[in-house]
Amino acid sequence: MPTISSAGAPSPDSDPHRHRQVAESFGVDAERYDRARPRYPDAMVDRIVAASPGPAVLDVGCGTGIEARQFQAAGCEVLGVEPDARMAGFARRTGVEVEVARFEDWDAAGRVFDAVVAGTAWHWVDPVAGAAKAVRVLRPGGRLAVFWHVFQLPPEVAEAFGEVYRRVVPDSPFAFQGSGDALEGYQPLFAKAADGIREVGGFGDPEQWRFDWERSYTRDEWLDQLPTSGALTRLPPDRLAEVLEGAGAAVDALGGGFTMPYATVVVTAARAGAGAGAL
Template identity: 65%
Template sequence: MPTLPSPASPSSPPSAASSLPTSPASAADNQPHQRRDIAESFGGDAERYDRARPRYPDALMARIVAASPGPEVLDVGCGTGIAARQLTAAGCRVLGVEPDARMAELARRLDTGVAVDVARFEEWEPGERQFDAVVSGTAWHWIDPVAGAAKAAGVLRPRGLLSVFWNVALLPADLTGAVADACERVMPDSPFDFRAALTRPAAVPYRAILDKTADGIRTADGFGGTEQWRYDWEFTYTRAAWLDVMPTQGAFTRLPAEELAEVLEAAGSAIDARGGSITMPYATMAITAKRK
């Protein structure tokens, strides 16, 4: 796989992978933060996750730093420390909170300057610690939106910044259709509607997530008004690079190896039909608010 752009590079693309679970056919378990089985499954291949997920746009990191009253940052659902390392490079002092001990261990190993507490954020005990910013990269949907916002308000200093963000891949129809076909073949009894989840416009599930996030911040009643930030990018993947990303997506982290191989083969064939690479547009979307 080619080397991904450096976090400090202006050309750093957003992640090509959505971590949202596919939508179940029934209303049960339809809230991502209730799906702990998916939320805590990414550590099964933590090194692939860190390798395959590109970094966040430098402009977003710079804006977070500029909007924060100081350098002390709490990274919620920090994973392997992708955003934490970028913020550290920008001069911040970062503490991560991560429920998966495997992800936390790799985050500490890759950046010895980043400390990580292993806990679910809603249950995490901050003690007397306070922060100038609370951030969360592609992870806030795994957290109860009201309880999470209230916990963030409780650890932020006055005028501290809450910024939660996602990298949204705008996948082409031929690729998503091929993957949906394969998912239906290998998981015919799954309660998830893979076709609806994979082929609908990417803005649909993320609009719901953004709205729930903003509603949770308002309900928590510790913040001023919310703002939405957006950064648009595109990035070209080789066949191998994209197939390295797919197993890090929430829909596939628990899929048995044989079934995963069939899904990846379908995606690879679609990319082969395009000449062996695929250029996809992305939107990095953030909801931000200031502590009262």
């Protein structure tokens, strides 16, 4: 889960999409995932909708349906594609239509969409194969928009988490970036998504959109979210407890809570029109 930018971001050199066992591990506690994961800024959803030619949205790696429900609330018709049947089942119970498949293998059956989106999920998709599939299912002028939360942990929490994380999970495919600039640490991930779009062709130039916001966490709220991280979903209970103990102690030292600055970053491009000669 690259919501933990300084504590669990996929290393740009690790090709997270190759770690299928992690990508398909989030359904171990789908209810917690849906409860604890942060939503996306309404301004982001509105901008993607406004920049798309119509309301048909394909949500890649839709998980429990967090962003799918936000796009539905904005007036869109959303179809989710999700590799984890447990996550897909949860999303269906919340009113989201979902088909279970890896996006690279999913059969569109001739359907086309106005937008293809992916919320904190595109790093689990091969960036070239994913962009190639997206360009085939988007109508001319349709928009690919993949987005991630980046947040900056307070230095005290970042250092304490980093120490216990490196000790307990030394072989993780995730990189821990400590208390450095979280947004800078994510740029290789954004660049990889943009490079995949450029390599495939059929799109205009990729852009980055950024939406800044913040959220306050209590100790319990923060510890509730941590086990939904891809870095931690497959840990045995004793090792997870060790990570949570260290993280909880750090939050306690701050007085039992903290305010987290977030930046939600979108990598996006529009499919070329039929007359543009790009396809």
